Amino acid sequence: xxxxxxxxxxxxxxxxxxxxxxxxxxxxxxxLADIFQVSRIVIRQALIRLAEDGLVTVERNRGAFVAKPSxxxxxxxxxxxxxxxxxxxxxxxxxxxxxxxxxxxANIERQKxxxxxxxxxxxxxxxxxxxxxxxxxTRNRVLIELHAQLKRRARLLESLYRCDFDHxxxxxxxxxxxALFDRRQWAKAQQLLDDHYRLVARGYRxxxxxxxxxxxxxAFNQPVPEKPADLSARGKKxxxxxxxxxxxxxxHRIKGEA
Amino acid sequence: xxxxxxxxxxxxxxxxxxxxxxxxxxxxxxxLADIFQVSRIVIRQALIRLAEDGLVTVERNRGAFVAKPSxxxxxxxxxxxxxxxxxxxxxxxxxxxxxxxxxxxANIERQKxxxxxxxxxxxxxxxxxxxxxxxxxTRNRVLIELHAQLKRRARLLESLYRCDFDHxxxxxxxxxxxALFDRRQWAKAQQLLDDHYRLVARGYRxxxxxxxxxxxxxAFNQPVPEKPADLSARGKKxxxxxxxxxxxxxxHRIKGEA
DNA sequence: CCAAATAGATTGATATCCAATCCTGCTTCT
DNA sequence: AGAAGCAGGATTGGATATCAATCTATTTGG
Numbered sequence: 001x002x003x004x005x006x007x008x009x010x011x012x013x014x015x016x017x018x019x020x021x022x023x024x025x026x027x028x029x030x031x032l033a034d035i036f037q038v039s040r041i042v043i044r045q046a047l048i049r050l051a052e053d054g055l056v057t058v059e060r061n062r063g064a065f066v067a068k069p070s071x072x073x074x075x076x077x078x079x080x081x082x083x084x085x086x087x088x089x090x091x092x093x094x095x096x097x098x099x100x101x102x103x104x105x106a107n108i109e110r111q112k113x114x115x116x117x118x119x120x121x122x123x124x125x126x127x128x129x130x131x132x133x134x135x136x137x138t139r140n141r142v143l144i145e146l147h148a149q150l151k152r153r154a155r156l157l158e159s160l161y162r163c164d165f166d167h168x169x170x171x172x173x174x175x176x177x178x179a180l181f182d183r184r185q186w187a188k189a190q191q192l193l194d195d196h197y198r199l200v201a202r203g204y205r206x207x208x209x210x211x212x213x214x215x216x217x218x219a220f221n222q223p224v225p226e227k228p229a230d231l232s233a234r235g236k237k238x239x240x241x242x243x244x245x246x247x248x249x250x251x252h253r254i255k256g257e258a
Numbered sequence: 259x260x261x262x263x264x265x266x267x268x269x270x271x272x273x274x275x276x277x278x279x280x281x282x283x284x285x286x287x288x289x290l291a292d293i294f295q296v297s298r299i300v301i302r303q304a305l306i307r308l309a310e311d312g313l314v315t316v317e318r319n320r321g322a323f324v325a326k327p328s329x330x331x332x333x334x335x336x337x338x339x340x341x342x343x344x345x346x347x348x349x350x351x352x353x354x355x356x357x358x359x360x361x362x363x364a365n366i367e368r369q370k371x372x373x374x375x376x377x378x379x380x381x382x383x384x385x386x387x388x389x390x391x392x393x394x395x396t397r398n399r400v401l402i403e404l405h406a407q408l409k410r411r412a413r414l415l416e417s418l419y420r421c422d423f424d425h426x427x428x429x430x431x432x433x434x435x436x437a438l439f440d441r442r443q444w445a446k447a448q449q450l451l452d453d454h455y456r457l458v459a460r461g462y463r464x465x466x467x468x469x470x471x472x473x474x475x476x477a478f479n480q481p482v483p484e485k486p487a488d489l490s491a492r493g494k495k496x497x498x499x500x501x502x503x504x505x506x507x508x509x510h511r512i513k514g515e516a
Numbered sequence: 517c518c519a520a521a522t523a524g525a526t527t528g529a530t531a532t533c534c535a536a537t538c539c540t541g542c543t544t545c546t
Numbered sequence: 547a548g549a550a551g552c553a554g555g556a557t558t559g560g561a562t563a564t565c566a567a568t569c570t571a572t573t574t575g576g
Contacts, residue, residue, distance in 0.1 A: 003318065004529075005306075031521045040297060045306055048263075052310035060261060061558055076400040083345025083401060090344040090448045091337070107575070115526050142334040142411075143341060146404065153400075187445050190348045240571085262560075287527070297561050302528090319527055395571045 005045035008036050011220065013048060016055050016066055019159040020219040023068035027056065031216050054153050059125040067156060074157045075201060081131075081150050084143070086190045088135055093186040100137050107133055111171050121250060123167045130174050135248050161204035169199065259426055266294050269478065270304060274313050275410060277417040278477040281326035285314060289474050312411050319320035325414060332415045333459060339389075339408050340455040343400070344448045346393055351444040358395050362436050365391055369429050381425045388432050419462035427457065 012032075015021045032043045050056035067075070074212040090216045128151070135147045156215035173196045180189040270290075287298045294301065305322040308314040316322045327335070369384035387407070393405045396430045422457060431454045438447040 003316075019310075030556095040558090042529070045303060046414065048303055048306050048309055052307055062539095063558065073400065076398045079349070079396070079398050080401040080404060081383050083396070085345070086348040087341025087343070087345035088337060090348070090452070091341055094449075094452055122281055138337070138341070140334045140341075143338040146408075148339060150400075150404075191352075194348070194352055233320075288525090298527090300560070321569095323529065 004038055005042045007047065007048040008032075008038065008042065009046040011036075012050060013053070013055060013152070015219040016050075019064050021216075023066050023156065023160045025063040025066045025216075027066065027216070029063070035216060035220055053149060055156055067153075069153070069157060071161070074161060074204065075148060077153050077157065078197050078201045081147075081154060082194055084150065085131060085134060085193055088138055088143070089181075089186055089189050089193065091138055091183060092181065093184065096184070097137055098182070101178055101181055103133050103137075104130065104174070104181075108171065108178065109175070111167075115167055115171060120165075120167055124165065125173070125176070127165075127167065127170055143188050157204065161243045164205065165200070165203040170196070173199070176244055195201045262296055263300045263307065266290075266296065266300065267307040269294075269306035269309070270308060271313060271410070273343070273477040274308075275413045279324050279474075281414065283324045283474075285322040285324065285474070287321070292485075293474060293478055309375065311407060313414060325411075326418060327411070327415060329419070332419060332462065335408060335411050336455050336459045339405075339412060340452055342405055342408065343389060343392060343451055346396055346401070347444055347447050347451065349396055350439065351442065354394055354442070356440070359436055359439055360396075361391050362388065362432070362439075366429065366432050366436065369425075369432070373425055373429060376425075378425055381429070382423065384418045385423075385425065385428055385432070403439050415462065421461045422463065423461040424457070431457070 012021070012027070021027075027047060029040045029043045029047070032046075035038045044116065047058060048058055051058045051064070055067055056064050057067050067134075107126055107130050110129070111123050114120075114122040114126055132147070135144055138144075173192060177189055177192055177196070178194060180186075270285070272280070287301045290301045290304075291298045305314055305316060309316045309322070313325055315325050324478070361516075365384055365388050367386070369381050372378075372380040372384055383471055390405070390409075393402055396402075428431050431450060435447055435454070438444075484504060
């Protein structure tokens with residue numbers, strides 16, 4: 001809507017969350033300015049927004065990079081997600097909106113269906129959506145935005161630490177959780193949620209993070225400029241990265257308006 | 259440290275949290291640029307940071323204002339604080355760090371001492387610190403930063419809705435809370451925390467919010483520019499602009515929404 | 517007295533320029 | 547030859563000037 005830098009921040013955010021930009025990737029102001037056809041200042045404003053959101057780190061006089069959280073920080077993100085949702089459960093105890101549990105059940109059915117079709121990708125999406133629904137039960141927009149931010153940071157971790165989920169067990173635990181809600185066993189539900197997130201965290205494996213410099217154009221579905229990019233220094237791996245993921249889903253327009 | 263816009267954002271943040279800038283106050287780019295002796299761009303970057311933090315709102319083509327949360331949003335902030343800390347309590351149950359409860363007790367003693375001297379101001383500070391300590395028990399920096407952000411928004415509310423706390427009861431509840439921790443009655447502690455924050459929220463009273471335009475210089479302890487000595491450095495426009503608004507133009511309400 | 521037109525001020529954004537810093541490659545010295 | 551150090555290029559951080567769009571407020575006109 002308002003503000004070019006906001007749009008650009010959103011676009012870069014999508015690229016990061018879509019794993020088209022990997023942690024550690026350099027986000028050069030000049031490059032991005034060329035890609036988005038705006039001035040460097042707009043880019044810097046976008047990077048500031050992303051830095052405030054925790055998806056980008058800006059090092060003075062060195063530039064902006066996609067955030068590359070340490071394993072310790074990754075754990076902290078999951079613990080924080082755990083605590084926030086445990087707090088939601090505590091509130092559910094105070095003001096039970098049991099009618100809304102049907103939404104959770106519907107989500108579980110969708111996830112089961114996806115699992116039945118062997119579509120783990122889709123099942124994973126529904127798995128994330130379950131937690132969104134849980135938080136949205138509070139109808140607290142402040143909390144929902146906070147949770148969304150934490151989720152973004154968690155999705156960033158997916159591309160840093162390889163994930164290997166046991167979707168079946170995760171789905172079962174969701175079901176168990178709803179059952180506990182139904183029986184108003186909030187303390188047990190909180191404990192289960194904790195175990196649940198520990199299971200999620202165990203799905204992550206440390207991966208050697210040799211982040212090859214990526215041509216930013218690919219991340220934004222830009223046509224690679226005609227002139228061959230200077231691959232002198234680290235170009236060997238750039239070429240590999242170039243073939244790695246030549247396209248990604250994108251429904252945004254990149255230049256021009258109207 | 260590094261980054262002028264970061265420093266300036268911090269300074270403006272202090273002014274807002276210190277209630278020297280009131281909700282709804284206009285933060286004009288040119289005015290702030292003159293005050294901090296930087297270009298508008300740096301100011302805008304600072305405002306973007308503050309907007310991401312939730313302390314200012316930026317309206318397109320209208321400018322930046324100190325955020326003026328609605329009563330509904332105020333409630334949401336307190337509910338979110340409640341839930342986050344309830345989540346902390348749930349984690350305390352998993353990994354009890356009972357030794358650290360001594361810090362909480364020490365804080366309570368300090369608050370009692372302040373109350374004994376009738377220093378409600380100081381008691382209020384300790385009351386806030388209690389919740390900081392509670393969160394810091396997790397040693398989770400992600401959560402601590404999140405909590406700090408929520409606290410900032412809560413302090414912003416103080417200047418919008420007049421607060422009138424029953425510090426004695428609040429302190430008693432802190433003590434009760436620690437006792438429940440000691441007895442590992444986590445569910446009860448969560449319930450008490452909820453009541454506690456409801457008591458805090460009840461301390462706020464709606465106040466007619468006719469925010470008169472404030473001379474920003476006062477908020478930053480800047481000498482009011484009586485002499486245009488810095489005319490050479492910043493050009494004539496700055497001096498002219500500074501002279502154009504000495505103080506008492508017309509006391510219109512700068513932002514009305516009804 | 518109310519409404520339209522207009523002038524002023526502010527924001528959003530660009531381009532250009534400059535200083536400080538970092539990185540890289542080259543030179544030089546041992 | 548290898549390491550230390552220096553110079554130059556590249557990048558960031560920031561300043562200034564300028565322009566279009568929009569909002570505000572005043573003035574003008576019916």
